Amino acid sequence: MxxxxxxxxxxxxxxxxxxxxxxxxxxxxxxxxxxxxxxxxxxxxxxxxxxxxxxxxxxxxxxxxxxxxxxxxxxxxxxxxxxxxxxxxxxxxxxxxxxxxxxxxxxxxxxxxxxxxxxxxxxxxxxxxxxxxxxxxxSPKRNVGVTFEFKVGDTVAIRDVPTVEHTRLPGFLRNKFGTIETVYDGAYTYLCDTGPDGVGAAMPVYCVRFEPSDLWPDNAEKNFSLYADLYARYVEAPEAAEASKAA
Structure with a gap:
Protein backbone atom coordinates (compact mmCIF):
# COMPACT_ATOMS: atom_id res chain seq x y z
CA MET A 1 0.00 0.00 0.00
CA SER A 139 -6.26 -19.28 6.31
CA PRO A 140 -2.79 -17.68 6.43
CA LYS A 141 -2.02 -19.47 9.71
CA ARG A 142 0.72 -22.11 9.49
CA ASN A 143 1.58 -24.80 12.00
CA VAL A 144 5.33 -24.24 12.02
CA GLY A 145 7.71 -23.55 14.85
CA VAL A 146 8.60 -19.88 15.35
CA THR A 147 10.43 -17.84 17.95
CA PHE A 148 8.55 -15.00 19.61
CA GLU A 149 10.92 -12.11 20.18
CA PHE A 150 8.43 -10.04 22.16
CA LYS A 151 5.89 -10.59 24.92
CA VAL A 152 2.79 -8.73 26.10
CA GLY A 153 3.74 -5.36 27.57
CA ASP A 154 6.98 -4.93 25.61
CA THR A 155 7.60 -1.59 23.91
CA VAL A 156 8.45 -1.99 20.24
CA ALA A 157 9.57 0.30 17.44
CA ILE A 158 7.89 0.13 14.05
CA ARG A 159 10.29 -0.22 11.15
CA ASP A 160 10.23 1.87 7.99
CA VAL A 161 10.58 -1.06 5.60
CA PRO A 162 11.21 -0.53 1.88
CA THR A 163 8.14 -1.02 -0.30
CA VAL A 164 8.29 -1.70 -4.00
CA GLU A 165 5.01 -3.36 -4.90
CA HIS A 166 2.89 -3.95 -1.82
CA THR A 167 3.11 -3.66 1.95
CA ARG A 168 0.91 -4.55 4.89
CA LEU A 169 2.36 -1.77 7.05
CA PRO A 170 0.33 1.47 7.37
CA GLY A 171 2.41 4.50 6.54
CA PHE A 172 1.40 6.52 9.60
CA LEU A 173 2.82 3.87 11.97
CA ARG A 174 6.31 3.89 10.51
CA ASN A 175 9.06 5.02 12.90
CA LYS A 176 6.56 5.13 15.78
CA PHE A 177 6.55 3.24 19.09
CA GLY A 178 3.84 0.99 20.49
CA THR A 179 3.16 -1.65 23.13
CA ILE A 180 2.57 -5.35 22.50
CA GLU A 181 -1.04 -6.02 23.42
CA THR A 182 -1.43 -9.59 22.14
CA VAL A 183 0.97 -12.29 20.91
CA TYR A 184 -1.02 -14.42 18.48
CA ASP A 185 -0.56 -18.15 18.65
CA GLY A 186 1.16 -19.78 15.69
CA ALA A 187 2.76 -18.29 12.62
CA TYR A 188 1.18 -16.41 9.75
CA THR A 189 2.06 -15.65 6.17
CA TYR A 190 0.63 -13.39 3.50
CA LEU A 191 -0.88 -14.57 0.23
CA CYS A 192 2.35 -13.81 -1.61
CA ASP A 193 5.92 -12.75 -0.90
CA THR A 194 6.05 -8.96 -0.52
CA GLY A 195 9.68 -8.73 -1.65
CA PRO A 196 11.84 -6.06 0.03
CA ASP A 197 8.89 -5.39 2.34
CA GLY A 198 9.90 -8.63 4.04
CA VAL A 199 6.75 -10.74 4.48
CA GLY A 200 7.46 -14.16 3.03
CA ALA A 201 7.86 -17.23 5.23
CA ALA A 202 5.39 -17.70 8.08
CA MET A 203 6.20 -15.49 11.08
CA PRO A 204 4.67 -14.28 14.35
CA VAL A 205 2.02 -11.60 14.31
CA TYR A 206 1.59 -9.12 17.16
CA CYS A 207 -1.28 -6.85 18.08
CA VAL A 208 0.38 -3.53 18.93
CA ARG A 209 -1.31 -0.72 20.87
CA PHE A 210 -0.58 2.90 19.99
CA GLU A 211 -1.50 6.08 21.79
CA PRO A 212 -2.97 8.68 19.39
CA SER A 213 -1.03 11.47 21.11
CA ASP A 214 2.18 9.72 20.04
CA LEU A 215 1.01 9.30 16.44
CA TRP A 216 -0.43 12.79 16.06
CA PRO A 217 1.11 15.04 18.74
CA ASP A 218 -1.13 17.93 19.83
CA ASN A 219 -3.77 16.87 17.31
CA ALA A 220 -5.49 13.76 18.66
CA GLU A 221 -8.53 12.94 20.74
CA LYS A 222 -7.97 11.49 24.20
CA ASN A 223 -9.16 8.41 26.05
CA PHE A 224 -8.78 5.85 23.29
CA SER A 225 -6.06 3.67 21.80
CA LEU A 226 -5.33 2.49 18.28
CA TYR A 227 -4.51 -1.18 17.63
CA ALA A 228 -2.74 -2.74 14.67
CA ASP A 229 -1.97 -6.39 13.86
CA LEU A 230 1.59 -6.37 12.53
CA TYR A 231 3.88 -9.02 11.14
CA ALA A 232 7.08 -9.60 13.11
CA ARG A 233 9.04 -8.16 10.18
CA TYR A 234 7.57 -4.76 10.94
CA VAL A 235 8.51 -4.52 14.63
CA GLU A 236 11.84 -4.37 16.42
CA ALA A 237 13.28 -3.52 19.82
CA PRO A 238 13.62 0.24 20.44
CA GLU A 239 17.37 -0.22 21.01
CA ALA A 240 17.74 -1.76 17.55
CA ALA A 241 15.85 1.15 16.02
CA GLU A 242 18.12 3.66 17.72
CA ALA A 243 21.21 1.74 16.63
CA SER A 244 20.01 1.77 13.02
CA LYS A 245 19.52 5.54 13.10
CA ALA A 246 22.97 6.06 14.57
CA ALA A 247 24.68 3.82 11.99
Missing amino acids: KLQHYLGGLEGLGPVSTETRVFVEVWETRIFGIHTAMMALSPQLPLPETPSTFKTIWTWADLRKGAESLNPFDYFRFRYYEKWLGGISGYFIDNGYITAEELDALTEEFYNEPSKPLHEAGDEAIDRRVVQYLVEGD
Whole structure:
Protein backbone atom coordinates (compact mmCIF):
# COMPACT_ATOMS: atom_id res chain seq x y z
CA MET A 1 0.00 0.00 0.00
CA LYS A 2 1.85 3.03 -1.22
CA LEU A 3 0.61 6.56 -0.53
CA GLN A 4 -2.51 6.57 -2.67
CA HIS A 5 -3.50 3.11 -1.46
CA TYR A 6 -3.35 3.71 2.27
CA LEU A 7 -4.70 7.06 3.39
CA GLY A 8 -5.34 6.20 7.04
CA GLY A 9 -3.85 8.66 9.48
CA LEU A 10 -3.24 11.42 6.93
CA GLU A 11 -4.69 14.88 7.42
CA GLY A 12 -6.26 17.47 5.14
CA LEU A 13 -7.67 15.04 2.59
CA GLY A 14 -11.11 16.62 2.40
CA PRO A 15 -14.51 14.99 3.03
CA VAL A 16 -14.66 11.25 3.66
CA SER A 17 -17.31 9.07 2.02
CA THR A 18 -19.73 7.56 4.54
CA GLU A 19 -21.30 5.10 2.09
CA THR A 20 -22.11 1.94 4.09
CA ARG A 21 -23.66 -0.28 1.41
CA VAL A 22 -21.47 -3.20 0.37
CA PHE A 23 -22.80 -3.05 -3.18
CA VAL A 24 -24.14 0.15 -4.67
CA GLU A 25 -24.97 -1.21 -8.13
CA VAL A 26 -25.91 -4.70 -9.34
CA TRP A 27 -22.85 -5.08 -11.57
CA GLU A 28 -20.63 -4.83 -8.50
CA THR A 29 -22.03 -8.13 -7.20
CA ARG A 30 -20.90 -9.80 -10.42
CA ILE A 31 -17.36 -8.46 -10.01
CA PHE A 32 -17.27 -9.78 -6.46
CA GLY A 33 -18.53 -13.15 -7.72
CA ILE A 34 -15.90 -13.32 -10.46
CA HIS A 35 -13.14 -12.57 -7.96
CA THR A 36 -14.48 -15.21 -5.54
CA ALA A 37 -14.61 -17.85 -8.29
CA MET A 38 -11.06 -17.00 -9.36
CA MET A 39 -9.89 -17.40 -5.76
CA ALA A 40 -11.67 -20.74 -5.43
CA LEU A 41 -10.31 -22.10 -8.72
CA SER A 42 -6.74 -20.95 -8.15
CA PRO A 43 -4.59 -24.10 -8.63
CA GLN A 44 -2.47 -23.80 -5.47
CA LEU A 45 -5.44 -24.69 -3.26
CA PRO A 46 -5.85 -28.35 -2.21
CA LEU A 47 -9.38 -28.63 -3.61
CA PRO A 48 -10.99 -31.13 -6.03
CA GLU A 49 -10.09 -30.83 -9.71
CA THR A 50 -12.64 -29.24 -12.03
CA PRO A 51 -12.96 -28.79 -15.81
CA SER A 52 -12.37 -25.05 -15.41
CA THR A 53 -9.94 -23.48 -17.88
CA PHE A 54 -8.75 -21.07 -15.20
CA LYS A 55 -5.26 -22.42 -14.41
CA THR A 56 -3.25 -19.52 -12.99
CA ILE A 57 -2.82 -18.35 -9.40
CA TRP A 58 -5.11 -15.60 -8.16
CA THR A 59 -5.24 -14.34 -4.58
CA TRP A 60 -6.30 -11.25 -2.65
CA ALA A 61 -2.74 -10.04 -3.17
CA ASP A 62 -3.14 -10.17 -6.96
CA LEU A 63 -6.39 -8.23 -6.72
CA ARG A 64 -4.76 -5.56 -4.58
CA LYS A 65 -1.68 -5.29 -6.78
CA GLY A 66 -3.90 -4.89 -9.83
CA ALA A 67 -5.73 -1.98 -8.24
CA GLU A 68 -2.57 -0.45 -6.82
CA SER A 69 -0.86 -0.42 -10.22
CA LEU A 70 -3.35 2.18 -11.42
CA ASN A 71 -2.16 5.69 -12.06
CA PRO A 72 -2.71 7.58 -8.74
CA PHE A 73 -5.13 10.01 -10.40
CA ASP A 74 -7.18 7.10 -11.78
CA TYR A 75 -7.05 5.42 -8.38
CA PHE A 76 -8.75 8.41 -6.79
CA ARG A 77 -11.16 8.85 -9.70
CA PHE A 78 -12.54 5.31 -9.82
CA ARG A 79 -14.88 3.76 -7.32
CA TYR A 80 -14.04 0.66 -5.27
CA TYR A 81 -15.33 -2.05 -7.60
CA GLU A 82 -14.18 -0.14 -10.65
CA LYS A 83 -10.66 -0.65 -9.33
CA TRP A 84 -11.44 -4.35 -8.93
CA LEU A 85 -12.71 -4.49 -12.50
CA GLY A 86 -9.56 -2.83 -13.81
CA GLY A 87 -7.27 -5.17 -11.88
CA ILE A 88 -9.16 -8.33 -12.91
CA SER A 89 -9.34 -7.24 -16.55
CA GLY A 90 -5.61 -6.51 -16.63
CA TYR A 91 -4.90 -9.92 -15.08
CA PHE A 92 -6.91 -11.78 -17.73
CA ILE A 93 -5.12 -9.88 -20.49
CA ASP A 94 -1.65 -10.37 -18.98
CA ASN A 95 -2.25 -14.12 -18.57
CA GLY A 96 -3.57 -14.71 -22.08
CA TYR A 97 -7.22 -15.47 -21.32
CA ILE A 98 -8.34 -12.61 -23.56
CA THR A 99 -6.68 -9.88 -25.58
CA ALA A 100 -7.20 -6.18 -24.98
CA GLU A 101 -8.76 -5.93 -28.44
CA GLU A 102 -11.23 -8.72 -27.70
CA LEU A 103 -12.17 -7.12 -24.40
CA ASP A 104 -12.68 -3.73 -26.06
CA ALA A 105 -14.85 -5.34 -28.74
CA LEU A 106 -17.03 -7.11 -26.16
CA THR A 107 -17.35 -3.91 -24.15
CA GLU A 108 -18.44 -1.98 -27.22
CA GLU A 109 -20.90 -4.74 -28.07
CA PHE A 110 -22.66 -4.44 -24.71
CA TYR A 111 -22.55 -0.64 -24.83
CA ASN A 112 -24.43 -0.80 -28.12
CA GLU A 113 -26.90 -3.42 -26.89
CA PRO A 114 -27.23 -3.11 -23.07
CA SER A 115 -30.19 -5.50 -22.92
CA LYS A 116 -28.28 -8.33 -24.57
CA PRO A 117 -28.34 -11.42 -22.29
CA LEU A 118 -25.05 -12.12 -20.55
CA HIS A 119 -23.24 -15.36 -21.20
CA GLU A 120 -24.50 -18.11 -18.93
CA ALA A 121 -22.38 -21.06 -17.87
CA GLY A 122 -22.43 -23.61 -15.13
CA ASP A 123 -20.73 -26.78 -13.97
CA GLU A 124 -21.59 -28.69 -10.81
CA ALA A 125 -17.94 -29.57 -10.07
CA ILE A 126 -16.93 -25.92 -10.30
CA ASP A 127 -19.87 -24.87 -8.16
CA ARG A 128 -18.95 -27.43 -5.48
CA ARG A 129 -15.34 -26.24 -5.41
CA VAL A 130 -16.40 -22.62 -5.02
CA VAL A 131 -18.76 -23.56 -2.17
CA GLN A 132 -16.04 -25.65 -0.49
CA TYR A 133 -13.64 -22.71 -0.75
CA LEU A 134 -16.19 -20.37 0.82
CA VAL A 135 -16.65 -22.82 3.71
CA GLU A 136 -12.96 -23.63 4.31
CA GLY A 137 -11.29 -20.39 3.24
CA ASP A 138 -7.53 -20.08 2.83
CA SER A 139 -6.26 -19.28 6.31
CA PRO A 140 -2.79 -17.68 6.43
CA LYS A 141 -2.02 -19.47 9.71
CA ARG A 142 0.72 -22.11 9.49
CA ASN A 143 1.58 -24.80 12.00
CA VAL A 144 5.33 -24.24 12.02
CA GLY A 145 7.71 -23.55 14.85
CA VAL A 146 8.60 -19.88 15.35
CA THR A 147 10.43 -17.84 17.95
CA PHE A 148 8.55 -15.00 19.61
CA GLU A 149 10.92 -12.11 20.18
CA PHE A 150 8.43 -10.04 22.16
CA LYS A 151 5.89 -10.59 24.92
CA VAL A 152 2.79 -8.73 26.10
CA GLY A 153 3.74 -5.36 27.57
CA ASP A 154 6.98 -4.93 25.61
CA THR A 155 7.60 -1.59 23.91
CA VAL A 156 8.45 -1.99 20.24
CA ALA A 157 9.57 0.30 17.44
CA ILE A 158 7.89 0.13 14.05
CA ARG A 159 10.29 -0.22 11.15
CA ASP A 160 10.23 1.87 7.99
CA VAL A 161 10.58 -1.06 5.60
CA PRO A 162 11.21 -0.53 1.88
CA THR A 163 8.14 -1.02 -0.30
CA VAL A 164 8.29 -1.70 -4.00
CA GLU A 165 5.01 -3.36 -4.90
CA HIS A 166 2.89 -3.95 -1.82
CA THR A 167 3.11 -3.66 1.95
CA ARG A 168 0.91 -4.55 4.89
CA LEU A 169 2.36 -1.77 7.05
CA PRO A 170 0.33 1.47 7.37
CA GLY A 171 2.41 4.50 6.54
CA PHE A 172 1.40 6.52 9.60
CA LEU A 173 2.82 3.87 11.97
CA ARG A 174 6.31 3.89 10.51
CA ASN A 175 9.06 5.02 12.90
CA LYS A 176 6.56 5.13 15.78
CA PHE A 177 6.55 3.24 19.09
CA GLY A 178 3.84 0.99 20.49
CA THR A 179 3.16 -1.65 23.13
CA ILE A 180 2.57 -5.35 22.50
CA GLU A 181 -1.04 -6.02 23.42
CA THR A 182 -1.43 -9.59 22.14
CA VAL A 183 0.97 -12.29 20.91
CA TYR A 184 -1.02 -14.42 18.48
CA ASP A 185 -0.56 -18.15 18.65
CA GLY A 186 1.16 -19.78 15.69
CA ALA A 187 2.76 -18.29 12.62
CA TYR A 188 1.18 -16.41 9.75
CA THR A 189 2.06 -15.65 6.17
CA TYR A 190 0.63 -13.39 3.50
CA LEU A 191 -0.88 -14.57 0.23
CA CYS A 192 2.35 -13.81 -1.61
CA ASP A 193 5.92 -12.75 -0.90
CA THR A 194 6.05 -8.96 -0.52
CA GLY A 195 9.68 -8.73 -1.65
CA PRO A 196 11.84 -6.06 0.03
CA ASP A 197 8.89 -5.39 2.34
CA GLY A 198 9.90 -8.63 4.04
CA VAL A 199 6.75 -10.74 4.48
CA GLY A 200 7.46 -14.16 3.03
CA ALA A 201 7.86 -17.23 5.23
CA ALA A 202 5.39 -17.70 8.08
CA MET A 203 6.20 -15.49 11.08
CA PRO A 204 4.67 -14.28 14.35
CA VAL A 205 2.02 -11.60 14.31
CA TYR A 206 1.59 -9.12 17.16
CA CYS A 207 -1.28 -6.85 18.08
CA VAL A 208 0.38 -3.53 18.93
CA ARG A 209 -1.31 -0.72 20.87
CA PHE A 210 -0.58 2.90 19.99
CA GLU A 211 -1.50 6.08 21.79
CA PRO A 212 -2.97 8.68 19.39
CA SER A 213 -1.03 11.47 21.11
CA ASP A 214 2.18 9.72 20.04
CA LEU A 215 1.01 9.30 16.44
CA TRP A 216 -0.43 12.79 16.06
CA PRO A 217 1.11 15.04 18.74
CA ASP A 218 -1.13 17.93 19.83
CA ASN A 219 -3.77 16.87 17.31
CA ALA A 220 -5.49 13.76 18.66
CA GLU A 221 -8.53 12.94 20.74
CA LYS A 222 -7.97 11.49 24.20
CA ASN A 223 -9.16 8.41 26.05
CA PHE A 224 -8.78 5.85 23.29
CA SER A 225 -6.06 3.67 21.80
CA LEU A 226 -5.33 2.49 18.28
CA TYR A 227 -4.51 -1.18 17.63
CA ALA A 228 -2.74 -2.74 14.67
CA ASP A 229 -1.97 -6.39 13.86
CA LEU A 230 1.59 -6.37 12.53
CA TYR A 231 3.88 -9.02 11.14
CA ALA A 232 7.08 -9.60 13.11
CA ARG A 233 9.04 -8.16 10.18
CA TYR A 234 7.57 -4.76 10.94
CA VAL A 235 8.51 -4.52 14.63
CA GLU A 236 11.84 -4.37 16.42
CA ALA A 237 13.28 -3.52 19.82
CA PRO A 238 13.62 0.24 20.44
CA GLU A 239 17.37 -0.22 21.01
CA ALA A 240 17.74 -1.76 17.55
CA ALA A 241 15.85 1.15 16.02
CA GLU A 242 18.12 3.66 17.72
CA ALA A 243 21.21 1.74 16.63
CA SER A 244 20.01 1.77 13.02
CA LYS A 245 19.52 5.54 13.10
CA ALA A 246 22.97 6.06 14.57
CA ALA A 247 24.68 3.82 11.99
